[in-house]
Amino acid sequence: MGVSEFFLAFVFGIHIVMVNIGIALATLIPYLEWKSLKLGDNKLLENAKRLFKIYAATYGIAGVFGTAYTVFLLSYYPEFIGIAGSVTLYLFGIAILFIVLHFLCIVTYWYGWGRFSDTTHLFIGGLLAFSAYMIPFGFRSVFAFLNLPAGLEIVGPSKLGLNLAAALANPTFLPLYLKSIVGALITGFLFVAAIYAYKKYKGELDDPVYEQELIIKPARTSFYLLLIQAALGFWYIGSLTQVPYKFNNIFAALGMKIQGPGPALNLSWLFILKMLFVAIQFAALAYVLTTCKTGLTVKDLEMIKLAAASAVLGLLSGEYLNAFSQYPYFVAALPQIADKVPEPWRTVLARALDLRKANPLTTDPGLIAFTAVFLAVLLAAVIYFIYVIFIKEEKNNQ
Amino acid sequence: MNPLAQWASYAASWDRLLSMIGIEIHWIILQYVLGFSFIVFLLLLIHWKTGNKHYFKLARTLTKAVGLVFAVGAATGTASEFGLVLLWPNLTEAAGRYIYFPLYAEIFAFLMEVVFIYLLVFGWSKLSPKARIAVALLAFVGAWYSASMIVSVNSYMVAPTGIVAAYDPLSGWKYNQGYPKIMLVVPSNIVAALNVPKLQSLGMEVVGKTSDAVIVLMPSKIVQRLAWEAWNNVYVKDSILMLVLNDAAKNNAALLHTPVKNIVDTILVKTVEHVGPYTVTFMSPVYPGSILHALGAALTVSGFTLIGAYGFRLLTAKDEKYKKYVEDAFKFAVYFSLIVIILQGLVFGHIMGEEIAHYNPEKLAAMEGTSSKILSLSALTGSEKLMPLIIYGNPNAKMPIYDQIPKNYCYLQPRPGLQDCRPPLIIHYIYYTKIGLGVLLGLDTLILAFLLIRGMSMPKWLLELNIASPIVAHIVSFFGWATREIGRKPWTIYGVMTVDVAHTPNPAPPALVAIIALYFIGIIIALGVAVWKLIYIPSLKEEV
Numbered sequence: 054m055g056v057s058e059f060f061l062a063f064v065f066g067i068h069i070v071m072v073n074i075g076i077a078l079a080t081l082i083p084y085l086e087w088k089s090l091k092l093g094d095n096k097l098l099e100n101a102k103r104l105f106k107i108y109a110a111t112y113g114i115a116g117v118f119g120t121a122y123t124v125f126l127l128s129y130y131p132e133f134i135g136i137a138g139s140v141t142l143y144l145f146g147i148a149i150l151f152i153v154l155h156f157l158c159i160v161t162y163w164y165g166w167g168r169f170s171d172t173t174h175l176f177i178g179g180l181l182a183f184s185a186y187m188i189p190f191g192f193r194s195v196f197a198f199l200n201l202p203a204g205l206e207i208v209g210p211s212k213l214g215l216n217l218a219a220a221l222a223n224p225t226f227l228p229l230y231l232k233s234i235v236g237a238l239i240t241g242f243l244f245v246a247a248i249y250a251y252k253k254y255k256g257e258l259d260d261p262v263y264e265q266e267l268i269i270k271p272a273r274t275s276f277y278l279l280l281i282q283a284a285l286g287f288w289y290i291g292s293l294t295q296v297p298y299k300f301n302n303i304f305a306a307l308g309m310k311i312q313g314p315g316p317a318l319n320l321s322w323l324f325i326l327k328m329l330f331v332a333i334q335f336a337a338l339a340y341v342l343t344t345c346k347t348g349l350t351v352k353d354l355e356m357i358k359l360a361a362a363s364a365v366l367g368l369l370s371g372e373y374l375n376a377f378s379q380y381p382y383f384v385a386a387l388p389q390i391a392d393k394v395p396e397p398w399r400t401v402l403a404r405a406l407d408l409r410k411a412n413p414l415t416t417d418p419g420l421i422a423f424t425a426v427f428l429a430v431l432l433a434a435v436i437y438f439i440y441v442i443f444i445k446e447e448k449n450n451q
Numbered sequence: 452m453n454p455l456a457q458w459a460s461y462a463a464s465w466d467r468l469l470s471m472i473g474i475e476i477h478w479i480i481l482q483y484v485l486g487f488s489f490i491v492f493l494l495l496l497i498h499w500k501t502g503n504k505h506y507f508k509l510a511r512t513l514t515k516a517v518g519l520v521f522a523v524g525a526a527t528g529t530a531s532e533f534g535l536v537l538l539w540p541n542l543t544e545a546a547g548r549y550i551y552f553p554l555y556a557e558i559f560a561f562l563m564e565v566v567f568i569y570l571l572v573f574g575w576s577k578l579s580p581k582a583r584i585a586v587a588l589l590a591f592v593g594a595w596y597s598a599s600m601i602v603s604v605n606s607y608m609v610a611p612t613g614i615v616a617a618y619d620p621l622s623g624w625k626y627n628q629g630y631p632k633i634m635l636v637v638p639s640n641i642v643a644a645l646n647v648p649k650l651q652s653l654g655m656e657v658v659g660k661t662s663d664a665v666i667v668l669m670p671s672k673i674v675q676r677l678a679w680e681a682w683n684n685v686y687v688k689d690s691i692l693m694l695v696l697n698d699a700a701k702n703n704a705a706l707l708h709t710p711v712k713n714i715v716d717t718i719l720v721k722t723v724e725h726v727g728p729y730t731v732t733f734m735s736p737v738y739p740g741s742i743l744h745a746l747g748a749a750l751t752v753s754g755f756t757l758i759g760a761y762g763f764r765l766l767t768a769k770d771e772k773y774k775k776y777v778e779d780a781f782k783f784a785v786y787f788s789l790i791v792i793i794l795q796g797l798v799f800g801h802i803m804g805e806e807i808a809h810y811n812p813e814k815l816a817a818m819e820g821t822s823s824k825i826l827s828l829s830a831l832t833g834s835e836k837l838m839p840l841i842i843y844g845n846p847n848a849k850m851p852i853y854d855q856i857p858k859n860y861c862y863l864q865p866r867p868g869l870q871d872c873r874p875p876l877i878i879h880y881i882y883y884t885k886i887g888l889g890v891l892l893g894l895d896t897l898i899l900a901f902l903l904i905r906g907m908s909m910p911k912w913l914l915e916l917n918i919a920s921p922i923v924a925h926i927v928s929f930f931g932w933a934t935r936e937i938g939r940k941p942w943t944i945y946g947v948m949t950v951d952v953a954h955t956p957n958p959a960p961p962a963l964v965a966i967i968a969l970y971f972i973g974i975i976i977a978l979g980v981a982v983w984k985l986i987y988i989p990s991l992k993e994e995v
Contacts, residue, residue: 121562136540442570
């Protein structure tokens with residue numbers, strides 16, 4: 054793996070973790086508001102507001118690192134972006150429209166708290182959650198296209214087109230999308246449960262209602278979602294049999310080679326690692342759910358934190374597995390379709406879709422050092438930011 | 452001539468309109484990120500020096516505003532970024548490959564903005580006064596650093612480094628000598644395949660040599676043709692390069708089956724390496740004026756927004772204590788706006804104008820309306836006689852005449868997306884409206900400052916009139932950008948890439964474009980209503 058791939062993987066990793074937590078928070082916060090209104094419980098509403106601040110921070114960080122990812126991608130692989138931009142216009146377009154709507158919802162939801170009517174505010178909360186689901190709908194349709202370019206049409210020597218219906222009917226799209234959403238809910242719910250488990254451990258959460266709503270319920274939901282996730286995982290793996298290069302890079306070493314290109318890599322270890330993290334989550338949550346009936350013990354709280362950490366690591370390993378199993382191609386199915394593509398596109402795509410062919414102007418060691426130093430300094434600034442906002446005490450000064 | 456129809460006649464009119472709406476919405480918001488963040492820093496310094504709590508309060512209010520507009524700006528920025536990729540993928544690809552550095556470096560500016568703006572917003576009461584000033588400094592530096600990167604890319608599009616324009620103010624247009632030309636560094640192995648005398652007869656000039664390349668000035672009409680061929684997957688055998696290859700090269704089968712894009716890429720990479728990949732956009736000859744003028748616009752709009760808002764509050768404030776605060780805020784807004792509009796109009800604008808005159812003479816001709824086909828406001832007002840002195844510093848210099856620009860100066864052969872090389876004359880009216888409104892704003896601040904200095908009371912009608920001043924300032928700023936962007940047509944990168952080449956081969960149908968445009972406008976209206984309802988109305992009740 055070259056430096057360009059490393060930087061891409063690094064910023065993508067931070068982006069995707071934040072996005073996943075954000076999707077769950079965008080679901081949980083309106084739910085908590087609804088619940089607080091139903092129960093007339095202001096403290097629950099206060100917790101929803103606190104979670105919203107965390108959501109705003111995660112969303113901001115996700116946005117910055119998402120932008121960094123696109124800009125890095127553009128700088129390292131401009132020809133790929135040029136082609137992807139013209140072909141997948143509608144798929145990206147879906148994501149863009151909902152990104153804009155989501156931002157509007159964030160602003161109006163936060164500033165509208167206590168100023169709009171409850172019904173209006175809850176409606177905005179519903180839109181917040183809906184748009185959070187629709188952004189990955191657009192992006193995952195692009196990811197599915199990068200598995201298998203369903204709907205790609207070669208219109209002429211200077212033009213590629215896309216059949217939108219065929220692109221959305223991509224066999225890898227729906228399982229990938231649903232798996233992503235369920236995975237995001239698991240990670241985000243466990244993240245919230247872990248925050249409140251920590252609070253409980255510190256003695257800052259004494260009311261059993263909050264214990265139930267903010268620790269046990271998210272943990273229980275995550276447990277059931279893990280079962281659904283397993284089924285969706287099998288569906289996604291099944292769909293990958295249409296992309297032998299990717300499938301074989303993951304499963305050939307485990308004795309499940311299918312006919313077609315590959316394996317060129319052995320990423321079975323990453324798959325096993327991912328499964329290990331899933332197993333830890335499952336075991337930890339099963340333990341908590343069987344013992345919590347008599348109240349949460351210190352060990353339960355630790356198990357929840359362990360499950361949350363495993364969820365984040367499982368998510369990262371899954372995303373990296375999905376990305377690197379098609380290395381060095383931007384489109385995993387390229388080895389199986391390349392010889393069917395007419396010239397000049399065969400030559401153009403072979404060049405543009407190869408991750409090893411980074412922009413020669415970006416391989417300068419000075420740029421690599423610049424990127425590394427800036428990323429380090431700014432990550433330190435992000436950590437300081439989180440410290441000041443969430444941990445540091447207020448000063449009584451001007 | 453119908454200037455509106457002429458403007459619509461260039462390629463990709465619907466997508467140009469959509470981009471204009473999207474980027475303008477982003478720019479409306481960005482101006483506050485750039486302007487307010489600086490003003491917050493300034494106010495904190497003033498408060499630190501004077502101890503006047505009103506400045507501290509104003510700084511706090513503006514910090515909240517920066518937090519809000521930055522969030523919205525990030526959304527519109529993301530939409531603009533993706534919009535560029537989707538509507539102008541070939542331009543995006545070219546920018547990403549050859550002038551990527553400022554875009555790349557901008558990401559760190561974005562991260563800096565997010566961290567320090569929100570540190571200021573949410574950590575306000577947790578920071579010591581000195582730390583708050585330091586964070587405010589970093590917040591505005593982040594925003595300005597971001598602008599300086601993006602404006603450098605835009606400057607390169609307006610006048611790429613190495614451009615030599617087709618006009619001399621003493622002798623006139625130089626199209627007959629092959630101008631405008633662009634500097635290229637051609638690797639020796641490519642030069643070896645070329646018929647150099649033939650190229651020289653077409654206007655190419657050899658201006659230098661390196662150890663492994665030849666530095667030339669290449670006519671733009673050839674460069675843009677090669678760009679079109681590169682992004683249309685043309686092979687050398689079908690290219691205009693066949694006209695200038697030497698006999699040996701014409702018989703080289705491997706070369707004939709090479710995509711033109713490979714040749715273009717090799718030359719452009721070599722050129723950028725020669726100029727410097729990290730400095731190439733900053734060396735655009737219009738960069739100094741562009742960045743100063745862009746920042747000046749942001750400060751002006753921010754200043755007039757404060758005049759409008761606090762002028763309105765002066766009309767409505769009843770509580771004496773609150774009124775004192777509003778008076779101080781209004782005073783600050785007036786003096787600040789007066790300073791920035793003088794700088795913007797007389798210094799930054801002048802630098803910008805001189806740069807445009809030297810490097811975009813066709814645009815200058817359209818801006819000044821030196822055409823008999825339209826009603827020329829410069830001729831009508833008599834300002835055309837003053838312009839040579841103002842622009843060239845020489846009363847004997849000649850203004851570029853629009854009607855003398857050949858319709859075909861930018862191409863060897865016309866094609867469906869490229870018929871007329873002249874810039875649209877509509878920018879004459881846009882530019883003169885901008886100048887007229889800018890002068891009015893300047894006069895407005897002079898009157899306000901005069902009344903404040905003399906300690907005279909503000910007439911009610913003047914305060915009421917000034918409620919509109921932020922909108923006027925936005926119109927001036929928008930018309931400035933419109934002149935710059937619309938006036939570059941039919942070029943996307945002047946002298947290098949035309950609009951039809953930059954544009955996506957898969958444009959959305961006009962109806963869909965209209966729906967998307969309405970969607971964005973709807974979102975902005977919803978946001979405006981929400982902000983008005985949530986922020987502005989309650990703030991009228993705020994106490995000191």
